[in-house]
Amino acid sequence: MSRPLMTTVAAACALALPAAAHSRPVTIATTLENYGGDGAYLAVYLTDAQGAYARTLWVAGGKAKYYTHLSGWNRLSSGDSKRLQGVTGASVGQGRTLRVTADLADALIDAGYEIRIDAAVEDMRDSPAEIRVPLSAANAGKPHAGRQYIQSFSFELQ
Amino acid sequence: MDWRPIHRWLGLVAGTIALILGITGAVLAVDSVRDAWQSVPAAADLPVAALAQRVSATISGAEEIRRLPSGDIVVYAFDAGRAMASRVDPADGRVLGPYRPSGLSHWFKKLHRSFLLGDAGRLGAAAVALGMLLLSVSGLMLMLRRMGGWRRLADRMRGSLVQRLHAATGRAVLVVLLLSSATALYMSAATFDLVVLDAGSEPDVVSVQIAQAELPAGRLPLLQGLRVGDLRRLGFPSAADPEDTWKVTTAQGQGWVDRYSGQTLAWQDATAAQRIHDWAMLLHTGEGAWVWALVLGPAGASIPLFWVTGLILWRQGRLPRPRLADNSPSAQADVLIFVASETGSTWGFAQTLHDALVRSGHRVHTNSLEHFQVGTAARRVFLLAATYGEGQPPAHAARALERIARTPVTAAQVAVLGFGDRQYPAFCAFAEALDAALGAQGWSTLLPLTRIHQQSAQEFARWGQDLARALGEPLELAYRPRLPPTTELQLLSRQDYPGGADQPAVILRFGLPAQRWRDRLAGQGLARFVAGDLLGVLAPGSGAPRYYSLASGRRDGFVEICVRRLPGGVCSGFLHGLQPGDSIQAFVRPNPGFALDGERRPVVLIGAGTGVAPLVGFIRANARRTPMHLYFGARDPARDFYFGAELERWLGEKRLASLRTVFSRVANGGGYVQDALHRDAGRVRALLARGAAVRVCGSRPMAQGVARVLDDILGTLRLSVAQLKAKGRYAEDVF
CATH class of the missing domain: 3.40.50.360 (Flavodoxin domain)
Structure with a gap:
């Protein structure tokens, strides 16, 4: 029972990775469950083939003091001083959909990278690995369910 | 500094919004008490390692253990694709049932924190908390001024019922309201990042796989040294990430533990700001401290009482300054x-x-x-x-x-x-x-x-x-006070006495008219009165009332006064002319400092002449048989021994513990009432030493004489009439 698409966000990201001859926009759509709580904090980020942090795509939720509850992202990205630059927005209400667009280098696709989402809701449990989906052309357009808060997640390559 | 306008305007503005905070706060305090009673807490010294070991054995896929403020242990797990939250008995790790926080409580919490308006509401709630803090401080300042300083703060409150309700409630809950608003402000500051609670970035630590097997939770040294009583949460290492670590958060700080070696990889002490925040949380919510929550609840519920009584006091105090006709300029006026x-x-x-x-x-x-x-x-x-x-x-x-x-x-x-x-x-x-x-x-x-x-x-x-x-010029000052609405009272019976000094006296008993429920609710008319209050009587054609002490209370079902006829007295003359069936217009004026407060300590009643009337009312109302001792001074047993028959009967019924009468115009009559007190000094001293209250009613010279004798008696107890007056133990009704 998802409400109309309310939160549409475009994140124009400078490429943090070198030697990217070409890049393409990736659109990520995340629809939340009606879990019966306040707005969710979400961290959408990329990890590489070794599981190391690559880049933050979006952080939903404005209060930095709650970022420790996005524990996987918070730990992995702690060395990235620019992790929040231009990629933050409001927390996402239950039943609503977050859309994020990012420019990703072609080299990242089908190269072992993963899109991960950590989720947390005030007074409810944290969900550090709510979504882990390999960034592969084959996965594009396929819906995935999260563990706790995300009803459906999918990304589109253009 | 004048705190009154500050208190008044803050009360009207912030106080009105604080109604929501007070009521929801009281509801949430009930939640805290209920949660604490229903909780299944761990033994105080149970190590976190033992709890984690038990949970690992009973719940597969456990990801996090949380200790709720109530003491309950909740385990979050993810097993076979299903997210689960369970309450667990820490004694054996047994699952007690699913954990489902109440949606209604959550709604009340949101209403309390933000009026359901998000961050704007949170700012508003913080502003109201600041208002409450200033209201408490200004209220304290006003109370100090009213009571006459810190040392008298515990003294008895005086004033009208509404004033006493407002001030006495304030005195009782002031500290709680101060704490509640100060802690609310601190927590708001943390919410808006004005206070930073965490220690900075988390350490970059990973578990290093040295062996195939992980250590079981029970063998992790850090967790063995931590008590469940201090635990906030324990994160299990993720099954999907071999480098993930244990992460434990307690009141003292947080630590990271290698899943293979069991080594403590990092420890961060809780910041001072975090520790203050924990205390603020406890003091504000009472979560995990149900006795304190029982104090917080009534303090929250008192806010509507403050608001209503404050509003009444504000309206009463808004009496307009009269418009003065012909106010000459200062320079020209003589x-x-x-x-x-x-x-x-x-x-x-x-x-x-x-x-x-x-x-x-x-x-x-x-x-x-x-x-x-x-x-x-x-x-x-x-x-x-x-x-x-x-x-x-x-x-x-x-x-x-x-x-x-x-x-x-x-x-x-x-x-x-x-x-x-x-x-x-x-x-x-x-x-x-x-x-x-x-x-x-x-x-x-x-x-x-x-x-x-x-x-x-x-x-x-x-x-x-x-x-x-x-x-050297004629001048008549006829002050017309603003009078309350009067009630018609019909005379039931009269009992005549020749009286002393050729001034006949009469005891008049009036019937109590039926009350409209609306008046009774609003406390208007004769809805509430007790012996010792004053009956204001308006003689026909007279604008100024005369006041008589009431010898009966509402519960007696009649209105009784004792009236001495004064030479040329308009009102006393009118009252003396009444026959059963006749009516008067009257109203009740409370005399709150004089009425007895119903405490079970002995009472010394001292009255002379018609001044015995309110004291008789006290004795008549003494169904609890509080020891009451009456000293009654009259002139002649045959002329002015008012209520004599009733007093004898009440002695037998133990409503009256003892009666000393003196008659000043009779040979060997004992003189004046103060002489009787002087003779009884030892007995009176013993009563006063036991905390007896004193009520004196009669003429001013008589009251002054009584105060002198009692000051002598009190001197050996290192007390004085003035001190007893300040405590409300001694009160006079003089005419």
């Missing part, structure tokens, strides 16, 4: 009237004086006392001053004495009229200070200082007669 009045009541008297002098052809300028200034045209200067609390001036006139000291003395004559209440220790103290200051400056005196008790129109009129003589 008569100046300066008024110092906290609530505005003294202005009514000033208006009467102003109007009377204008009628006699004077040019009168009336102003409030802070504008004290005497021009060359002025020949008479009147100061009408009310006294507040422990002898303080009304707030607006706080600097009047300094101003008077700076004002050049002229040839004008001055007269000071003080208004106050004899129940208070510092009766008319401010007027006395004004009079002394004017005298010291060298102003000549038109009339000596006169003190008016309880806004008595009679005493004011007498002062007017003195004034007319001093001015």
Whole structure:
């Protein structure tokens, strides 16, 4: 029972990775469950083939003091001083959909990278690995369910 | 500093919104108590390692253990694609059932924190918390002024029922409200990142796989050293990430533990800000401290009471300053009237004086006392001053004495009229200070200082007669107080006495008319009265009521007074002429300082003549058989032994513990009532040493004589009548 698409966000990201001859926009759509709580904090980020942090795509939720509850992202990205630059927005209400667009280098696709989402809701449990989906052309357009808060997640390559 | 307008306006604005916070806060406090009672907490010294080991054994896929503030242990797990939250018995790791936090509680919490308005609402709630803090501080300042300082803060409250409700509730919950609002502000500051709670970035630590097997939770040294009582949460290492670590958060800080070696990889102490936040949370919510929550709940629920009583007091205090016709400019007036009045009541008297002098052809300028200034045209200067609390001036006139000291003395004559209440220790103290200051400056005196008790129109009129003589011109001061609505009372019976000194007396008993429920609810008319309150009687054609002490309470089902006929007395003459079936117009005026408070300590009642009436009322209402000892002074048993038969009967019923009578006009009658007290000194001292309350009713000379004797008796107990008065143990009703 998802409400109309309310939160549409475009994140124009400078490429943090070198030697990217070409890049393409990736659109990520995340629809939340009606879990019966306040707005969710979400961290959408990329990890590489070794599981190391690559880049933050979006952080939903404005209060930095709650970022420790996005524990996987918070730990992995702690060395990235620019992790929040231009990629933050409001927390996402239950039943609503977050859309994020990012420019990703072609080299990242089908190269072992993963899109991960950590989720947390005030007074409810944290969900550090709510979504882990390999960034592969084959996965594009396929819906995935999260563990706790995300009803459906999918990304589109253009 | 004048806190009154601050308190008033904050109360009207912030107080109105605080209603929501108070009510929801009370509801949430009930939640805290309920959660604490229903919780299954761990033994105080159970190690976190043991708990984690038990949970690992009973719940597969456990990801996190949380200890709720109530003490309950909740385990979050993810097993076979399903997210689960379970309450667990820490004694054995057994699952007690699913954990489902109440949606209603959550809604109340959101309403309390943010009025359901998100961050804007949170800011609003923080502003209201700041308002509550200032309301508490200003309320404390006002109470200190009212009571007369810190040392008297615990004394008995005086004033009307609404005033006492407001102030006594404030005294009881002040500390709680101060704490609640201060902690709320701290937590708001943390919410908006004005206070940073965490220690900075988390350490970059990973588990290093040295062996195939992980150590079980029970063998992790860090967790073995931590107690479940301090635990906030314990994160299990993720099954999907071999480098993930254990992460534990306690009241002391957080630690990371290698899943293979069991080594503590990092430890961060909780910051001071975090520890303060934990305490603020505990003090604000009472979560995990149900006894404190039981204190917090009523404090929250008291806010509607504050709001309603505060609103009533505000409306009562908003008496408009009268519009003065013919107020001449100060420079041209030959008569100046300066008024110092906290609530505005003294202005009514000033208006009467102003109007009377204008009628006699004077040019009168009336102003409030802070504008004290005497021009060359002025020949008479009147100061009408009310006294507040422990002898303080009304707030607006706080600097009047300094101003008077700076004002050049002229040839004008001055007269000071003080208004106050004899129940208070510092009766008319401010007027006395004004009079002394004017005298010291060298102003000549038109009339000596006169003190008016309880806004008595009679005493004011007498002062007017003195004034007319001093001015050498006719002057009548007919002050018309604003009277409450009257009720018609029908005389049921009368009991006549020849009375002492050729002044016959009569005990009149009136029936109690049926009450409309609306009046009863609003406490209007004769809805509530007790023995010792005053019955205001309006004789036909008379605008000024006469007051008689009530010898009965509402519960007795009738209204009884004892009236001595005064020579030329309009009202007493009218009352003496009544026959059963006749009616009067009357109202009740509370006399809260005099009525007994219902505590079970002995009571010494001392009355003379018709002054025995309210004391009789106390004894009649003494169903609990509190030991009451009556000293009754009359002139002659055959003429003025009022209520004699009833007193004898009540002695038998133990409503009255002892009765000492003296008759001053009879040989060997025992003299006056103070003589009887003097003879009984040992017994009276013993009663007072046991905390007895004293009520005195009769003429002023009699009351002064009684106070002298009791001061002697109290001296050996290192006490005085003044001290007992301050505590509310000693009260007089004199006429």
